[in-house]
Amino acid sequence: MPRVRLFRLAPLPLAAALAGCVNLAPPDTRPAAPVSAAYNPALRPGGEVEAAQLSYRDFFVDPRLEGLIAEALANNRDLVAATARIEQARAQYRIQASQRLPTIAASASATRSRFPAGAAGIGAGTGAGTGGTPTTGNAGGAGGAITTEQFQVGLGVSAFELDFWGRIANLSAAARARYLATIAAQRAFTLSLIAEVATTYYAIVESEQQVALAEATARTRREGLVLAKKRLDAGVDSALPYYQAETLLTQAEQQLATQELAAAQLENRLQVLVGGTVPPDLPRAMSLEEQDNGLRLAAGLSSDLLLRRPDIVQAEESLTAARANIGAARAAFFPSISLTGRGGLTSRSLSGLFDTGNFFYSAGPSIDLPIFDWGRRRGQLDLARAQETEQVANYQKAIQTAFREVSDALAGREYIARQLAVQQQAVRAQEDTARIARLRYREGVIDYLQVLDAERNLFVARQQLLTTRRAYLQNQANLFVALGGGLPPEE
Numbered sequence: 075m076p077r078v079r080l081f082r083l084a085p086l087p088l089a090a091a092l093a094g095c096v097n098l099a100p101p102d103t104r105p106a107a108p109v110s111a112a113y114n115p116a117l118r119p120g121g122e123v124e125a126a127q128l129s130y131r132d133f134f135v136d137p138r139l140e141g142l143i144a145e146a147l148a149n150n151r152d153l154v155a156a157t158a159r160i161e162q163a164r165a166q167y168r169i170q171a172s173q174r175l176p177t178i179a180a181s182a183s184a185t186r187s188r189f190p191a192g193a194a195g196i197g198a199g200t201g202a203g204t205g206g207t208p209t210t211g212n213a214g215g216a217g218g219a220i221t222t223e224q225f226q227v228g229l230g231v232s233a234f235e236l237d238f239w240g241r242i243a244n245l246s247a248a249a250r251a252r253y254l255a256t257i258a259a260q261r262a263f264t265l266s267l268i269a270e271v272a273t274t275y276y277a278i279v280e281s282e283q284q285v286a287l288a289e290a291t292a293r294t295r296r297e298g299l300v301l302a303k304k305r306l307d308a309g310v311d312s313a314l315p316y317y318q319a320e321t322l323l324t325q326a327e328q329q330l331a332t333q334e335l336a337a338a339q340l341e342n343r344l345q346v347l348v349g350g351t352v353p354p355d356l357p358r359a360m361s362l363e364e365q366d367n368g369l370r371l372a373a374g375l376s377s378d379l380l381l382r383r384p385d386i387v388q389a390e391e392s393l394t395a396a397r398a399n400i401g402a403a404r405a406a407f408f409p410s411i412s413l414t415g416r417g418g419l420t421s422r423s424l425s426g427l428f429d430t431g432n433f434f435y436s437a438g439p440s441i442d443l444p445i446f447d448w449g450r451r452r453g454q455l456d457l458a459r460a461q462e463t464e465q466v467a468n469y470q471k472a473i474q475t476a477f478r479e480v481s482d483a484l485a486g487r488e489y490i491a492r493q494l495a496v497q498q499q500a501v502r503a504q505e506d507t508a509r510i511a512r513l514r515y516r517e518g519v520i521d522y523l524q525v526l527d528a529e530r531n532l533f534v535a536r537q538q539l540l541t542t543r544r545a546y547l548q549n550q551a552n553l554f555v556a557l558g559g560g561l562p563p564e565e
Contacts, residue, residue: 097240099247099401100462102394108470109376109477113484125371125559126382130268133554135367137357139275142348146271149349153267156260163249163256170249173242176234176413184424185224225427228418233440235412241405248398255391261384261561267347268560272551274344279359280544281337284537288330291533295323298529302522315522322526326533362543371553373484379476382558389472393465400462403455409443476556483553490546497539504532 125133130143147153237243302319306312345351380386417435421427444451511528514520554560 096238096405097243097401098404099240099244100397102397104380104390105393105466105470107377107380107473109473111377112375113373113481123369123371124374125554125557128554128559130560133367133369133559134272134551136275136360136365138359139272141353141356142275142344143268143271145348145350145353146267147264150267150347151349153260153263154349156263160253160256160260163253167246167249167253171246173235174237174246176231178229178231180227180229181418182227183225185222187222187224189220189222223422224420225422225424226418226420227427228416228420228434230414230416230418232414233412234414235410236439238411239405239408241402241410244398244401244405248395248402251391251395251398255388255395258384258388258391262388265384265555265558265560269551269555271344271347273548274340274347275359276362276365276544276547276551278337278340278344279362279365280540281333281340282359283362283540284333285330285337287533287536287540288326288333291529292323292326292330295319295326295529298525299323305522315526318523318526322530325530329533329537362540362547365547366550371557371559373480373557376477376480379473379480379558383472383476383556384558386469386472386476389465389469393462393469396458396462396465400455400458403451403458406451406454409441412440412442414438414440479556480553483549483556486545486549487553490542490549494539494542494546497535497542501532501535501539504528504535508532 131140134140134143235242299316299319302316306316341352380390415435415437417433419427419432420434421429421432426432508525508528508531511520511525515522515525
């Protein structure tokens with residue numbers, strides 16, 4: 075069978091090459107960062123470790139916390155939804171990008187027509203117009219008929235827009251930027267989820283230690299109440315020390331109930347974060363004193379956050395999409411040029427369809443330019459420009475928020491560490507005070523009221539020490555995430 079060249083539509087590749095010759099979008103440049111170039115030097119942001127180079131497994135030392143974060147990254151429902159939005163944005167980008175190239179469709183058809191022989195000119199007109207010929211019939215008979223057949227195969231392009239003004243290219247660029255912004259949004263949520271799991275976990279550990287402290291204090295105060303009752307029965311003391319010891323015991327029991335309630339609520343919150351029941355095979359929790367990793371994170375310059383923080387990347391990609399939409403809106407003011415073409419083989423018989431000389435083609439452009447649209451295109455351009463203004467503000471706001479979060483965490487690293495050192499010293503002093511007060515009371519030098527005051531102050535000081543330790547660890551986690559650290563290696 076002779077070979078036949080089916081593609082003679084040379085204008086189509088040429089049109090695709092010419093598409094996107096003009097780009098009417100504004101320059102995609104970063105707006106000025108509305109923050110200072112460096113952090114407050116009083117915060118001493120120096121350090122040796124880059125947070126962005128560390129996974130959460132490198133930063134957190136508690137194996138139980140690492141396991142909880144891994145469970146949250148695998149099962150958290152909000153994170154699953156954020157990941158699904160990435161797939162949606164990727165699909166939308168592929169759909170939009172496909173419009174930059176012509177859609178080629180194959181077709182095949184077979185037509186069989188029957189006409190009455192008495193219809194004047196039908197047979198001749200059909201043969202001349204379609205290439206069909208009579209295949210059966212009865213000439214001149216009143217009941218005769220003429221039958222024609224037509225077979226075609228071919229390829230065609232329907233209404234492919236020649237993107238001279240960059241409208242399709244800008245719409246594709248906008249879809250791509252939205253896709254990248256969705257990826258950055260998912261990464262930003264991942265970091266916030268890591269921080270939330272860590273802060274919730276530290277609060278749970280603190281509550282458990284607060285419960286243990288309240289239980290130990292309650293036991294001590296029960297022993298003190300028994301001693302006060304014996305001294306009351308022996309006539310050594312009045313009823314006042316006894317009632318004071320009883321009041322102190324009820325305060326400890328009240329604190330115990332409060333901390334147990336807080337621990338239960340925090341456990342419920344943690345279950346929501348990890349997306350289900352906490353696995354029972356996780357290692358035991360380390361105490362707050364064992365949680366410090368000793369790492370000194372380097373803050374760097376504020377401009378480093380433009381690359382480290384996925385929320386800033388998200389805002390920047392959203393700004394890119396808005397600017398691309400301006401280009402598409404501007405292109406709508408120019409003529410829209412489309413091309414339709416079709417080529418293939420046609421024959422009067424199926425057996426001769428692929429014979430030489432049966433090739434046919436048709437091609438034709440169309441131009442569309444709305445004259446009166448009552449302000450629709452102008453309104454679309456104004457809308458795109460207003461959206462760009464909004465995205466510029468959102469981008470600069472994201473930078474300011476990131477700068478504030480890092481600055482707050484740096485300040486917390488400096489000042490909460492001081493509070494922790496002072497509080498540790500205060501606990502040691504209160505322990506000595508309580509010990510001496512108990513000795514002096516046994517020797518009859520002071521009354522029981524001073525012992526109660528010393529015990530009460532020691533209990534409060536120990537509570538504050540646990541709270542300060544938890545605040546210090548939470549601040550360290552917040553600084554780690556604020557600097558862009560925490561994403562797993564596979565991310």
